[in-house]
Amino acid sequence: MAWDGVHLFECPTRVFYGHGASATTGEQLAALGVTRALLVSDPGVAGAGLVERLASVIGAAGIGVAVYAKTEQNPTTVNLGEIVGLYHSAGCDGLVGLGGGSAMDAAKAAAALIENGGSIWDYRGKDLVPRPGPPVVCLPTTCGTGAEVTFVVVITDPSEHFKIVCAARNLAARVALVDPELVLTAPPHVIAATGADALAHAVESYLNVGSDPLLDALDLRAIELIGANLVSAAYDRDREAVGHVSLASLIAGIAFNMNANAIVHAASTPVTARHGVPHGVANAIFLPAGLDFLRPACEPKLREVALALGADAGGLDVAGAARLGVEAVRSLLCKVELPSSLREWGLDPADLDIPTLVEDAMQSRNIATNPRPVTREDLAELYRVVAG
Ligand SMILES: [Fe+2]
The missing domain is CATH 1.20.1090.10 (Dehydroquinate synthase-like - alpha domain)
Incomplete structure (x- = not known):
């Protein structure tokens, strides 16, 4: 029933969708004030040539790029540690998640850890991420997870064989670029x-x-x-x-x-x-x-x-x-x-x-x-x- 109470609807992520949306990644990062981006992806997406292609799109806009393309199919706490370490050592000030849900979740979760510290276990549950992290731009290369617009991340702790689910408004990507051209390379x-x-x-x-x-x-x-x-x-x-x-x-x-x-x-x-x-x-x-x-x-x-x-x-x-x-x-x-x-x-x-x-x-x-x-x-x- 529509009028039996007050309903909330929000999508704080700015969404651009359509063929060619990924070509605007550099200008979106620039608009967010990012000068050096950490591009988070996975080996399959890198193998399809998309990481290299997007890195050059970002570089052409005058923005520095560091690449982490080792995200596992189900992103792990180990992946997060490596991403946070590389973000700091490469002097980044923003992240790009390029891939299926795994790479996008890894970028979103890493941003939360960069700002708030601690372990992803500390944020398991609902709305437990105190502050938004550095800007994240997400580009899906599959057509399923919706991770580019959700408040949710799912991270596996391999030592426990357990998926840690965190849902918080402060995990949302700042910008989503939904470009079907990226999906056309998927098997x-x-x-x-x-x-x-x-x-x-x-x-x-x-x-x-x-x-x-x-x-x-x-x-x-x-x-x-x-x-x-x-x-x-x-x-x-x-x-x-x-x-x-x-x-x-x-x-x-x-x-x-x-x-x-x-x-x-x-x-x-x-x-x-x-x-x-x-x-x-x-x-x-x-x-x-x-x-x-x-x-x-x-x-x-x-x-x-x-x-x-x-x-x-x-x-x-x-x-x-x-x-x-x-x-x-x-x-x-x-x-x-x-x-x-x-x-x-x-x-x-x-x-x-x-x-x-x-x-x-x-x-x-x-x-x-x-x-x-x-x-x-x-x-x-x-x-x-x-x-x-
Ligand atoms: Fe799902």
Whole structure:
């Protein structure tokens, strides 16, 4: 209901999106007063030539550049220590995060540590970062995480096999440059998996107990764009389709940043932390089963998901249309050849320590936000279902 209370909406990051947006990185840094930037990226993005290309764009604007391209797939506390050290030794005064969620999260988290000191564990939880760090400009090279606009960072402590989640307004990037040209270099399976992550963000934000009419509008549009474009974005590298999925990822990021995700992200995150399943792939595996669990509590909204994905719900009652919504999600993920179980991804179900995964998942902020309350037994059953 729109008028049952006061709703907050904010996106403090300045967002520029469209083909060619990355070419303005130098002028954006100059406008923020940055004279020497630390460009944070990862080996895959560097291998695709994007780090070198962006470094020369920044250099052409008269701004110095130091490069850290060793961010791991799930950024670690070790990566953060190295980034903070290089920032100081190279005399930087701003950061650029270029990559998927990992590099952008690493740049955002490092900025917080540069200003506030301590360890990332000190900021675990909600709104515990006292002051904003030096300016961060984020450029996504995938179409899924929304990290360019979220207040969230996820950092793995390898000694604990645990993902530390920090959500704070002071973690937001100052500027996001969403340029689909950067995504066109990603391999099809990366576009598919990160697009699935964006779909999970949009659907989980839409079903969330913290949803509201403004966020609903954003989430439904993101779902619609992904449904219509993910297949040709991944397999045809269609320029316009990649642009639409990039936009959907941005829209979903802006939306879920204001509420949260739900059981899918809560349950998938420990599997990523403990077994190395990539974030997008893990969410693709958990999404249909997670929606099956939530379905009894949100049938009218799952009917809307079915319609947004282009399914024909004519003649179906709301319960049938909700089932169709879950099937439409399952079918889209299947079309882009994402695994439907952990076994299919290559993880032996016997290797899953379900009681430990359940305890990790119960610590997620995405447990309390589900439209249907989640118990430990519900999570254990979900893990058994997705194990395959
Ligand atoms: Fe995600």
